Amino acid sequence: MEVKISVQGLNAWFGSKQALKDISLDILEKKITAIIGPSGCGKSTLIRCLNRMHEVVPGARVSGKVLLNGKNIYEGDVDPVDIRRRVGMVFQKPNPFPTMSVYENVAAGLLLNGIRDKNRLSEIVEKSLKQAALLEEVKHELHKSGASLSGGQQQRLCIARALAVEPEVILMDEPCSDLDPIATVKIEDLITELKREYTVVIVTHNMQQAARVSDYTAFLYLGKLIEYDDTARLFEKPQKELTERYITGRFG
Amino acid sequence: MSLGWRKFKDRAFTCLAALSVVLAMVPLISILYAVLKMGLSSINLDFLTGLPKPVGEPGGGFGNAIHGSFIVVGIASVIGLPVGILAGVYLAEYGNNKIGRTVSFVADVLTGVPSIVTGIFAYVLVVLSLGTFSAIAGGVALATIMIPVVVRTTEEAMKLVPLELKEASLALGIPQWKTSLRIVLSTARFGIITGALLAIARISGETAPLLFTSFNNRYWFDGVLNPVATLPVMIYTYAISPFEEWHAQAWGGAIVLIFIVLMLNVCVRFAARQRY
Amino acid sequence: MNFFPFFIHRREKLRKSITADNLFKLFTGGIALLGVIGLAVLILKELILGSMLSIEAFGLGFLYQSVWDPVFNDFGALPFIYGTLISSLLAIVIGVPLSLGIAVYLAEIASSKVRAIITPIIELLAAIPSIIIGLWGIFVFAPFMREHIAPPLQNYLGFLPFFKGPAFGLSFLTAGVVLAFMIIPIVSSVSREAILAVPNLQREAALALGATRWEAITIAVLPYARAAIFGAVILGLGRAIGETMAVTMVIGNTPQIVASLLAPGHTMAAVIANEFTEATGDLYLSALIEVGLILFAIAMLVNALARAIVWKFLRVKGGEA
Numbered sequence: 001m002e003v004k005i006s007v008q009g010l011n012a013w014f015g016s017k018q019a020l021k022d023i024s025l026d027i028l029e030k031k032i033t034a035i036i037g038p039s040g041c042g043k044s045t046l047i048r049c050l051n052r053m054h055e056v057v058p059g060a061r062v063s064g065k066v067l068l069n070g071k072n073i074y075e076g077d078v079d080p081v082d083i084r085r086r087v088g089m090v091f092q093k094p095n096p097f098p099t100m101s102v103y104e105n106v107a108a109g110l111l112l113n114g115i116r117d118k119n120r121l122s123e124i125v126e127k128s129l130k131q132a133a134l135l136e137e138v139k140h141e142l143h144k145s146g147a148s149l150s151g152g153q154q155q156r157l158c159i160a161r162a163l164a165v166e167p168e169v170i171l172m173d174e175p176c177s178d179l180d181p182i183a184t185v186k187i188e189d190l191i192t193e194l195k196r197e198y199t200v201v202i203v204t205h206n207m208q209q210a211a212r213v214s215d216y217t218a219f220l221y222l223g224k225l226i227e228y229d230d231t232a233r234l235f236e237k238p239q240k241e242l243t244e245r246y247i248t249g250r251f252g
Numbered sequence: 253m254s255l256g257w258r259k260f261k262d263r264a265f266t267c268l269a270a271l272s273v274v275l276a277m278v279p280l281i282s283i284l285y286a287v288l289k290m291g292l293s294s295i296n297l298d299f300l301t302g303l304p305k306p307v308g309e310p311g312g313g314f315g316n317a318i319h320g321s322f323i324v325v326g327i328a329s330v331i332g333l334p335v336g337i338l339a340g341v342y343l344a345e346y347g348n349n350k351i352g353r354t355v356s357f358v359a360d361v362l363t364g365v366p367s368i369v370t371g372i373f374a375y376v377l378v379v380l381s382l383g384t385f386s387a388i389a390g391g392v393a394l395a396t397i398m399i400p401v402v403v404r405t406t407e408e409a410m411k412l413v414p415l416e417l418k419e420a421s422l423a424l425g426i427p428q429w430k431t432s433l434r435i436v437l438s439t440a441r442f443g444i445i446t447g448a449l450l451a452i453a454r455i456s457g458e459t460a461p462l463l464f465t466s467f468n469n470r471y472w473f474d475g476v477l478n479p480v481a482t483l484p485v486m487i488y489t490y491a492i493s494p495f496e497e498w499h500a501q502a503w504g505g506a507i508v509l510i511f512i513v514l515m516l517n518v519c520v521r522f523a524a525r526q527r528y
Numbered sequence: 529m530n531f532f533p534f535f536i537h538r539r540e541k542l543r544k545s546i547t548a549d550n551l552f553k554l555f556t557g558g559i560a561l562l563g564v565i566g567l568a569v570l571i572l573k574e575l576i577l578g579s580m581l582s583i584e585a586f587g588l589g590f591l592y593q594s595v596w597d598p599v600f601n602d603f604g605a606l607p608f609i610y611g612t613l614i615s616s617l618l619a620i621v622i623g624v625p626l627s628l629g630i631a632v633y634l635a636e637i638a639s640s641k642v643r644a645i646i647t648p649i650i651e652l653l654a655a656i657p658s659i660i661i662g663l664w665g666i667f668v669f670a671p672f673m674r675e676h677i678a679p680p681l682q683n684y685l686g687f688l689p690f691f692k693g694p695a696f697g698l699s700f701l702t703a704g705v706v707l708a709f710m711i712i713p714i715v716s717s718v719s720r721e722a723i724l725a726v727p728n729l730q731r732e733a734a735l736a737l738g739a740t741r742w743e744a745i746t747i748a749v750l751p752y753a754r755a756a757i758f759g760a761v762i763l764g765l766g767r768a769i770g771e772t773m774a775v776t777m778v779i780g781n782t783p784q785i786v787a788s789l790l791a792p793g794h795t796m797a798a799v800i801a802n803e804f805t806e807a808t809g810d811l812y813l814s815a816l817i818e819v820g821l822i823l824f825a826i827a828m829l830v831n832a833l834a835r836a837i838v839w840k841f842l843r844v845k846g847g848e849a
């Protein structure tokens with residue numbers, strides 16, 4: 001099993017407030033890794049460091065290393081724009097571009113990268129919508145506004161949009177928290193399918209979801225990595241007491 | 253499209269955006285520089301307190317114009333501020349219905365009345381009725397500009413007062429009208445005064461409404477039913493005249509006018525920042 | 529223990545305050561209605577009354593006749609409508625890109641320190657009285673245009689009808705540029721508000737796809753805010769249409785309809801400012817008032833459109849954000 005992303009001694013700050021303290025873990029290729037923990041523990045901050053989105057916030061900074069395929073993404077000669085194409089992200093609240101159609105939303109990333117050929121675009125859009133399990137539902141309405149879809153469909157649209165640029169890793173920041181249970185199930189099924197081709201890292205506050213969907217789970221508390229293990233092992237036989245208290249619902 | 257080309261575009265457009273900021277500041281700096289450079293030499297005590305002299309005679313001043321401006325702006329404020337503030341109070345306190353919103357919208361649109369049109373309005377309403385140009389006509393024209401502006405700033409200032417404050421007052425048994433006046437108005441007083449001062453600053457600089465209402469006068473103020481000299485009109489008259497000495501005095505007048513207007517603006521904004 | 533006087537006293541007090549409440553509401557409401565709606569109606573009424581003579585004499589022809597002859601009492605407003613249109617369009621063409629650049633820079637690119645310094649400076653430009661801008665226009669800017677801008681325009685672009693003919697400093701172009709500067713504060717500040725109202729999630733969506741900052745602005749931010757930016761542009765148009773002093777001092781005050789932007793022209797506001805006090809004869813005066821009526825109507829319509837667009841956007845987006 002290859003290590004896709006290796007986090008080494010990662011610290012992150014918002015101004016003077018430290019959100020992540022010395023995090024080290026290895027994310028394995030083509031597996032689903034979940035990050036769990038109570039509110040404010042730094043889970044979102046952690047994955048936003050994996051695609052250099054954390055630094056977009058004014059006053060935010062990072063120290064330590066994040067190796068993607070062995071190369072530190074925070075090295076001076078690395079372009080964050082390039083990293084963000086290779087490490088895609090889906091957000092908690094679906095955010096399709098409302099002034100663009102479904103088709104244009106999925107194609108957005110492609111157009112940015114200079115792909116203009118109509119045929120190639122259609123091909124990739126279709127493939128991405130299929131991978132996101134959305135094609136059947138929208139294939140006759142590709143011209144409709146991205147915002148006209150239901151919540152669950154919008155989130156799948158965002159996933160399709162992220163998939164279109166052929167990333168190596170997909171980060172998901174609580175992708176189902178804004179959705180109803182039926183939409184959630186559809187997306188969880190989708191995530192399980194995705195690991196065939198992509199490495200997935202998913203932040204969730206829903207432990208059952210983590211247990212259902214992921215291969216590996218990392219438990220964060222107050223900015224520190226408490227435990228990181230095979231999901232089955234972490235939930236059945238947690239090594240740390242803190243972990244045990246969290247997963248049994250004693251707090252958080 | 254290579255990443256390099258995209259990064260280049262990113263940097264290029266950022267430069268263009270910064271350039272537009274610089275370009276916008278150029279006229280500002282040029283204007284302030286020109287006013288100071290050309291007008292400073294005209295400023296002396298005689299200029300600020302004396303009457304204009306006939307062409308050819310050196311010296312003379314804009315004393316009557318400065319005085320006249322205060323009078324006309326004063327008349328406008330006496331008409332415009334009470335009307336504007338009371339109307340704004342109504343819209344904020346009772347205006348949450350179709351009529352209120354319509355009135356607010358109309359006031360907003362009226363803030364865009366071309367200033368020359370307010371001059372025509374005051375001309376037909378006051379000058380034709382009285383048969384003469386007058387300070388009152390000028391005041392009415394300026395009040396027409398002032399009212400919509402003050403209505404909106406007052407309304408917005410009052411709306412900023414938190415609902416909880418109003419509810420607390422009403423829950424204590426204080427009647428609605430007392431609540432509006434004593435509690436809300438006084439809490440919002442800073443915003444209302446700011447709005448009023450900015451409106452005064454704005455009308456102090458207006459020329460077009462006065463061209464054929466308060467007209468002009470080469471002597472001191474002589475009662476509100478007579479034409480009166482005002483600073484902006486005097487500057488205009490001297491600027492378009494063919495005489496060099498008069499041009500210099502126009503710049504002098506410009507310094508005084510800009511001083512008054514900018515001082516009002518700066519004071520208001522400075523005080524606002526202190527408070528918040 | 530007799531409670532009745534107490535209750536009667538309280539009821540009287542309540543009745544008095546309800547009456548006081550109603551009085552207050554009626555009083556301020558009356559002022560609001562009269563001061564705003566009443567004012568608007570009154571302005572319209574006086575303008576129409578004053579224009580009656582001219583309306584009766586010239587009818588609709590006033591709008592498309594281009595003769596303006598005080599001697600023979602023949603008046604047509606077309607040259608002024610044309611001049612207002614051309615100078616305002618120039619103001620938009622030149623001023624809007626600058627305003628958008630400023631809005632984007634201040635909202636998306638500048639650090640908070642830079643923003644805190646630049647924003648009040650731009651607002652300062654709005655506070656300068658237009659007579660002073662006109663003064664600067666006549667003595668500084670118009671000569672600058674004549675000596676440094678017009679010659680290269682004529683040399684390189686002289687084949688275009690816009691830049692043919694002799695170059696006066698006082699011209700459509702000079703007026704257009706001056707107006708552009710004057711609308712920058714309003715267009716850039718409303719655009720900036722619109723851009724700031726775009727939810728951060730939209731920006732992040734674009735950035736997460738691997739967009740550069742500028743790409744995120746063009747594909748996510750600006751399209752989202754485009755309605756309000758459009759409203760801001762229309763607001764700027766309204767401002768340019770109504771501007772009087774700065775324009776009359778730099779446009780040359782020559783009623784003519786020519787293609788060359790380097791030639792002098794006239795606008796509705798400028799002709800009123802120039803000729804009102806010289807107007808001999810009732811028809812002349814009435815014609816000028818009718819020009820004012822047309823100006824009022826156009827400015828009010830444009831402003832109403834702009835305000836409606838901006839109100840709608842800010843209310844909707846404000847609710848969402």
